[in-house]
Amino acid sequence: MSSSSTLSKVLKIFKLCREFWGKAIVLAITLVLTSFLSAYPIKYIEKIINIATSSAQDKVKAFFLAGCVYLLLHVLNIIFRALFEYLNVYLETQIGHKIRIELFSKLQKIPYRVYVENNTSDLMVRLIEDSKITVSGMLKPLTFIIRDILIFIFGFYYMSRIDLQITLIMVPIGIVLSLQAIKTGPKINKLAEDERQANSLLWGKFSEGIKGIKEIKSYCQEKRFSEEVSKKSINMNKKILSLQKFVIITSNINSAFFMGIIAFIMIFGGYKVSIGTLSIGGLTAIMMYNGLLIDPMINFFSFYQQMQQVFVSSDKIFSILEEKEENSGEIHYKYTFENKLEIKELTFKYNDKIALKNISLNIFKGEKVAFVGYSGSGKSTLCKLLIRFYEPDKGQIIIDGYDIKNISLNNLRKIFGIVFQDTFLFTGTLRENILFSNPQATEEELNEALRIAGVDSFLEKLPFGLDTPVGENGFNLSGGERQRVSIARTILRNPDIIILDESTSSLDPITTSKVIKRIVKKYENRTIIFTAHKLTTISKLCDKIYVFKDGEIVEEGIHDELINRDTLYRKIYNAQFLKSS
Ligand SMILES: Nc1ncnc2c1ncn2[C@@H]1O[C@H](COP(=O)(O)OP(=O)(O)O)[C@@H](O)[C@H]1O
Numbered sequence: 001m002s003s004s005s006t007l008s009k010v011l012k013i014f015k016l017c018r019e020f021w022g023k024a025i026v027l028a029i030t031l032v033l034t035s036f037l038s039a040y041p042i043k044y045i046e047k048i049i050n051i052a053t054s055s056a057q058d059k060v061k062a063f064f065l066a067g068c069v070y071l072l073l074h075v076l077n078i079i080f081r082a083l084f085e086y087l088n089v090y091l092e093t094q095i096g097h098k099i100r101i102e103l104f105s106k107l108q109k110i111p112y113r114v115y116v117e118n119n120t121s122d123l124m125v126r127l128i129e130d131s132k133i134t135v136s137g138m139l140k141p142l143t144f145i146i147r148d149i150l151i152f153i154f155g156f157y158y159m160s161r162i163d164l165q166i167t168l169i170m171v172p173i174g175i176v177l178s179l180q181a182i183k184t185g186p187k188i189n190k191l192a193e194d195e196r197q198a199n200s201l202l203w204g205k206f207s208e209g210i211k212g213i214k215e216i217k218s219y220c221q222e223k224r225f226s227e228e229v230s231k232k233s234i235n236m237n238k239k240i241l242s243l244q245k246f247v248i249i250t251s252n253i254n255s256a257f258f259m260g261i262i263a264f265i266m267i268f269g270g271y272k273v274s275i276g277t278l279s280i281g282g283l284t285a286i287m288m289y290n291g292l293l294i295d296p297m298i299n300f301f302s303f304y305q306q307m308q309q310v311f312v313s314s315d316k317i318f319s320i321l322e323e324k325e326e327n328s329g330e331i332h333y334k335y336t337f338e339n340k341l342e343i344k345e346l347t348f349k350y351n352d353k354i355a356l357k358n359i360s361l362n363i364f365k366g367e368k369v370a371f372v373g374y375s376g377s378g379k380s381t382l383c384k385l386l387i388r389f390y391e392p393d394k395g396q397i398i399i400d401g402y403d404i405k406n407i408s409l410n411n412l413r414k415i416f417g418i419v420f421q422d423t424f425l426f427t428g429t430l431r432e433n434i435l436f437s438n439p440q441a442t443e444e445e446l447n448e449a450l451r452i453a454g455v456d457s458f459l460e461k462l463p464f465g466l467d468t469p470v471g472e473n474g475f476n477l478s479g480g481e482r483q484r485v486s487i488a489r490t491i492l493r494n495p496d497i498i499i500l501d502e503s504t505s506s507l508d509p510i511t512t513s514k515v516i517k518r519i520v521k522k523y524e525n526r527t528i529i530f531t532a533h534k535l536t537t538i539s540k541l542c543d544k545i546y547v548f549k550d551g552e553i554v555e556e557g558i559h560d561e562l563i564n565r566d567t568l569y570r571k572i573y574n575a576q577f578l579k580s581s
């Protein structure tokens, strides 16, 4: 890793934390003071020993004075050090919070497409693990290393005042160490990246094991799944061990090197005392400074190694923070649908696979429209394009003359209310889940939505009615019940255009018919788009039916026209009819 990119990373993190500069300055002051006070008092030890070995009169008074100053300086040092450590923890938690929130709100703003294309457990790892490593691995080592560097500078200065020759021995050591740190950096970076990847794979397996528990249990795959998790876990251990092994070996080689140097200084210093060019107090102080300087040097080396690991995590975080947000298109504000929804020569690909081919159609206000066709024919894809979960590759979607890419996303998504084929319920009560779309709704509005969606018909069976908690993603509701909750949620939002994407697929035909009729009655003057691969009551109610095949519209018309010709529609309808009769 080049030092310029290292610097730019550190700068980026600082920029993110700029609001904390006030506290950071206080931290910096305590940092300088505690570093100075770690080095300076040693001078008094030199003084005391030199007084003791001299022939001066009134030694007691001199001892007492030097001792008092020494004590005072140390007390001050302890106070500043405590403040320094506390501020470190304080800033760490604040910055941690900031990074987590930035990351999460960013995740909410990036396009839906990114979620579909990425592994979601990897996103979770980034959110939790990487933000933790970035903060705790960055701030603390950084401030501690600055303290170490300052201690080194102060110590070096005072030591050189005692004996320059001995002090200069430290210089080549510093150079050798720095070179070694720079050389081992990339290797550590690589090992840290491996470890992170192994960690992410393990998380992925864990989360699959929990989300897929129904399939695992029903196919009796518990043992195999446990084995796979175990394999991933062992793999992660291997990566941790190879990283740590490298770190331990390199840092201990350094320690051995240092110890040799200290031994050398001890011998050389002793010789100097014996020939009278160094005082005994001076030698003692030099030995103490040696001890003081060794730690910073070792720390500096391990700091550099640690930073390599942190950069791997911070890279992942910045790759999210720099991800392009949904293009909100703020040019037009438009809250209502007045007249015409136009889809013009629309083509859309998932990666390279064509999902919609040259679709053109018009839907007018108040119309009830159906998209029908086999599953996989592109119906849901078109619905997602309408609310801009994806952007078309060619063509346009136009509402009352405005291309939807220029309508602010918030407004666009207020015009449309969509009930997804695979709906998600949040942990909480049924009431909370329905009010999710419109927390301000009145009790009356809520009751109406419950009635139209047919939620009221199973409410009595629930132990606490509307206040029954639904487990994560509605674990304790049936598929049909979940769909009705989701319909109620959309009705409560009161949108101008309602999209029901296979949203009664898990309901029986009689309930479906009742729910659909109530929705159509309630929204007589509004636009409704149904999609279905099963043709039920819906298609007969519609003003227009579009038949999809392999991403294209192959037929269009009303039920009576389509059923009387030799159409794909008739084929699907008859297959359905024969099956259900
Ligand atoms: N996220 C995706 N990535 C890649 N291909 C997709 C994705 N979603 C759907 N498809 C493909 O696009 C085609 C249309 O899917 P979809 O619109 O869901 O069909 P329908 O709703 O009519 O059943 C299918 O072939 C499907 O496999």
Ligand SMILES: [Mg+2]
Binding pocket: 376, 379, 380, 381, 421, 501, 502
């Ligand atoms: Mg679909």
